[in-house]
Amino acid sequence: MTTATQDMSAGDTATSLPRLLPRGGQLAEDWHTHTARHGRLPYRERPGDLVRDLNAAGLTGRGGAAFPVARKLSAVLDAAAKRRRAPVVVANGAESEPASDKDATLLWLAPHLVLDGLQLMAEAAGAQAAILYFHTDRRNDVGRRLRQAVAERAAVVADRVAVQLAEAPPRFLSGQETALISHLAGGPAIPTFVPPRITERGLDGAPTLVQNVETLAHVALIARHGPAWFRQVGTKTEPGSMLCTIRRADGAVRITEVPLGMPLKSLIASPDGQSLGPDRALLVGGYHGTWVPAAAASRLTLDNHSLGAIGARVGAGILVTPPPDRCGLVETAAVVRYLALESAGQCGPCLNGLPRIAAGLTELATGRPRRQTQADIERWAGQVTGRGACHHPDGTARFVRSALITFAAEVDRHNQGRCSGTNKKPFLPIPHGSARTEEDWL
Amino acid sequence: MSGINTSTALWYASRATGVVALLLMTAVVLLGLLVTRQGRLPGLPGFAVTGLHRNLSLIAVVFVALHVLTAIADGYVNIPLTAAVVPLASPYERLWIGLGAVSLDISIAVIVTSLVRRHLSRGLWRAVHLLAYASWPVAWLHSITSATDVRHGALLVLSVGCAVVVVAGVGWRLAAAASDLPRAERVAHLMSAVHHPMSAMHQRAADRTSRP
Amino acid sequence: MSEKLLVNPIECEGHGACAELLPEMITMDEWGYPIVDGRPLPAGLERDARAAVSACPTLALRLLRS
Numbered sequence: 001m002t003t004a005t006q007d008m009s010a011g012d013t014a015t016s017l018p019r020l021l022p023r024g025g026q027l028a029e030d031w032h033t034h035t036a037r038h039g040r041l042p043y044r045e046r047p048g049d050l051v052r053d054l055n056a057a058g059l060t061g062r063g064g065a066a067f068p069v070a071r072k073l074s075a076v077l078d079a080a081a082k083r084r085r086a087p088v089v090v091a092n093g094a095e096s097e098p099a100s101d102k103d104a105t106l107l108w109l110a111p112h113l114v115l116d117g118l119q120l121m122a123e124a125a126g127a128q129a130a131i132l133y134f135h136t137d138r139r140n141d142v143g144r145r146l147r148q149a150v151a152e153r154a155a156v157v158a159d160r161v162a163v164q165l166a167e168a169p170p171r172f173l174s175g176q177e178t179a180l181i182s183h184l185a186g187g188p189a190i191p192t193f194v195p196p197r198i199t200e201r202g203l204d205g206a207p208t209l210v211q212n213v214e215t216l217a218h219v220a221l222i223a224r225h226g227p228a229w230f231r232q233v234g235t236k237t238e239p240g241s242m243l244c245t246i247r248r249a250d251g252a253v254r255i256t257e258v259p260l261g262m263p264l265k266s267l268i269a270s271p272d273g274q275s276l277g278p279d280r281a282l283l284v285g286g287y288h289g290t291w292v293p294a295a296a297a298s299r300l301t302l303d304n305h306s307l308g309a310i311g312a313r314v315g316a317g318i319l320v321t322p323p324p325d326r327c328g329l330v331e332t333a334a335v336v337r338y339l340a341l342e343s344a345g346q347c348g349p350c351l352n353g354l355p356r357i358a359a360g361l362t363e364l365a366t367g368r369p370r371r372q373t374q375a376d377i378e379r380w381a382g383q384v385t386g387r388g389a390c391h392h393p394d395g396t397a398r399f400v401r402s403a404l405i406t407f408a409a410e411v412d413r414h415n416q417g418r419c420s421g422t423n424k425k426p427f428l429p430i431p432h433g434s435a436r437t438e439e440d441w442l
Numbered sequence: 443m444s445g446i447n448t449s450t451a452l453w454y455a456s457r458a459t460g461v462v463a464l465l466l467m468t469a470v471v472l473l474g475l476l477v478t479r480q481g482r483l484p485g486l487p488g489f490a491v492t493g494l495h496r497n498l499s500l501i502a503v504v505f506v507a508l509h510v511l512t513a514i515a516d517g518y519v520n521i522p523l524t525a526a527v528v529p530l531a532s533p534y535e536r537l538w539i540g541l542g543a544v545s546l547d548i549s550i551a552v553i554v555t556s557l558v559r560r561h562l563s564r565g566l567w568r569a570v571h572l573l574a575y576a577s578w579p580v581a582w583l584h585s586i587t588s589a590t591d592v593r594h595g596a597l598l599v600l601s602v603g604c605a606v607v608v609v610a611g612v613g614w615r616l617a618a619a620a621s622d623l624p625r626a627e628r629v630a631h632l633m634s635a636v637h638h639p640m641s642a643m644h645q646r647a648a649d650r651t652s653r654p
Numbered sequence: 655m656s657e658k659l660l661v662n663p664i665e666c667e668g669h670g671a672c673a674e675l676l677p678e679m680i681t682m683d684e685w686g687y688p689i690v691d692g693r694p695l696p697a698g699l700e701r702d703a704r705a706a707v708s709a710c711p712t713l714a715l716r717l718l719r720s
Contacts, residue, residue, distance in 0.1 A: 188626070193662045337633070345628040347663035348687035355629060359636040383683050389664045438626040477711050480669055489671035489709045559713060564665075 017233065017241055018257040020217045022109055028145065031152040034112035041116050041158055042223050043123055050124040050223060051077070057227035058239045059219065063092060063175065063212030064286075064316040066304060069219070072209060075199040076125050079207035086128040088203045089161075090184070091118045093134035093142075093213040094168035094175035097286045098338075098429045099318045102243035103213050104138045105255040110217065111149040115163060117216025120223050122161040125209055130161045132213075133180055137170040137431075169441055170431065172287075172342035176390050177210050179344070188441035190344035191390035212316075214243050233259035238303040244317035249324070258302060260314070265298045268321050276321060281328055281406050283428070285315030287335050288395025291328065291406035311402070320428065327421025329410050331428050332403040333358070333365035339396045341434040344441075350393040353384035357400055364414055374404065374411060452516035457589070459509035461600065464585050466502035467549075468604040470495060471578050475615045499553060506546055541584035548577035578608060656694035657717050659703060663687070665714035672715050675706040694720070 022029050022037075029037065044050050055070035080087045091114060095103035107114060115132070122130045136143050146165055153159050166184055168174040174189045181202050183189035202208025211219075218240060222230045231239040238260045246254045246267060258267065268282060276282065276294035284292050290312035292300070300306045304314050322331055340354035360377040363369050381400050384393035404411060413420060435441060473495035476483070483491055510526045521539065525532035527547055529540035555562060555570045586592050586601055623631055659679055661672075668686040678699060679691040695703055695717070707715045 190625075191664075193664050340633055341629060343629045345625050348666060348668050348685055349663065349683060351629055351632065352685040352687075355633045355636045358633065362637065383689075387663060387683075387687070387689070389662070434630060435626060436630060438624065441626060477669075480667070487674045488669060489674050492669070492671055492709055492711050564713075 028109045053227050057222050057230040061212055062214035062242055076207045076209045079200045085206050087125045087207040088129045089122045089127040090210045091132040091213050091216050092210050096172050096175040098431055099286050100245045100316050102245050102255050107142050108140045113217040113220045114213045116220035119159050131164045131166050133166045133168050136167050193389045235261035235303050242317050247320040249321045261301050261303045264300045283320040284312045286318040289315050290402040293406050322427045325423040326427045327419050328407040329365040330421055333361035334426050335428050336361050338430045347388040349384045349387040353380045356380050449516050449518045452512045456509055456512040459505050463505040463509050466498055470499045471608055472611050475611045479618055538584050538587040541580050545577045545581035548573045656720055658720050659690050660716045660718055661688055661690045662714045665712045669711050671709040672706040676702045
């Protein structure tokens, strides 16, 4: 059961978290509570204003890639000026990662903050079209909430650019930028080759700015309180706060807004304050992320500088702690079977490599592994990396390699026919129903 | 009176270059089918199939040009130059010469779009290239309706032979394409193949990506 | 001015003509797809590189100026 909780104590109102989610509870904000808390939409009127503020704030994308927002906006502005075409702005709420729920939660609880950010980016980019892209297959009826929010804003004429709501298919690749554009254009949600970049030529050939919905929520607040305010939390090189999906060993799922740079161990501690035993592992960054041994995790903080030292990334802020009765290899194999089935099947290396890696891991995890299986998996992981049109094979390979390293002792056990997992029930969430036909991608 | 004069020589040249053009076009079609299925010619590297396909198509057009020019230059019958590319522009034997013009028009379009392929959208290049499947039968019809001597003897054997191999080739290509998997089914197919190694045949089928 | 090879993996079908014509920069993986060396093209290989680009039946291989 996903609950949004705020674990930070209230300091002075400027630095206290949460910034994005409603305080003290799960009541979704409607237009009135939203404007009562944050004030009205501060249109900037002066071109270049918002870019400057976003640059000073150092805001990076919260969809996983952490690309500097001001840089992407500038790229779109340059392309628009050069090609004399009005840009399109897309709010990407298709978080697609089964283990992540922060975007769905944000859209459910604070849709107006996202919609404010969308309007501000549209104004800054000179866009004449704005789209909010989201999944409908989640627990809550986000579509209905968004339609309500759009209607509330229409009643007070809050928006200058009409927002189109668009539904994303339940595919892992749905949130990938070029796949998103492909779907909005009426086709399947499968990636296209870059170049050209979508900031140059995207939807209908227009320069297209795609930003994660959480990123836009931060934009809406930076526009109100300024870049200095944004930088009051976080680290110097990675400022601000972010939403995290924390899945604990007891099955609880929490969406929490935390400052970047926060120690991992305080994020993953169990309710009774116990930290993870040294033989445990933590999954950082979701299914394209990295398995990290608990001992290493206790020294790390939630920022790319710290995590980069062990080859991990913050990604979309997903932290999963499987319970001790689960086998890390079994969990990994199940996820990789899912990731393989979610391949678009367009690129030879990904199409050929991912199913084979999945089969190899299945053999390692639950079958009778042959001597060369692990070597095969490692070779295939190397063969697929960087050879697709998108980063699906790369991310999958990273996830697989980190499992083979972190669970090396478990691999040895499996090679001898043993397994330390006593509970065969899958812990990491995997959606039912794989894609079988073209319709599943539309 | 000697049977050999300019007109006769030109007439023979036109017949001969026409036959060679048809043979070359047949070879070009077969090589094109081979390219789409990644087939190989024994003793030759893979790139040679594509290379031969392209080069022979250029040589074929040269022979068609010679065939057309000698027919027009032959004053025995009056065929205007425009009839080479404008169907039904010839007052003489309007229909079968018109067929020849249609085939030549398509061939020119295929070759020109291929030469500037880099500057065209993939969809446009492909659509025009598919017209080649129309160009060959039209050329064949042109050849068998063009003269009586094609309808018996060696030339008949040649014409029928060309038709048989092209029909067989296209049939083979269509059958192979029918067993290709649509994009959305490929990875699921390969997944079950690698998880159940007994179905190696399915695995081979699933290994391939799209075909034009 | 250096040039770099780039393959569009969506258009690539694994015909293999590129690897035959430019083995110095392109090798095949175990599934028949090209592994392209993305480093700047060494002097002397420009002609072969252009041949490889031209030979690709799907025009998946490109030579980019950088």
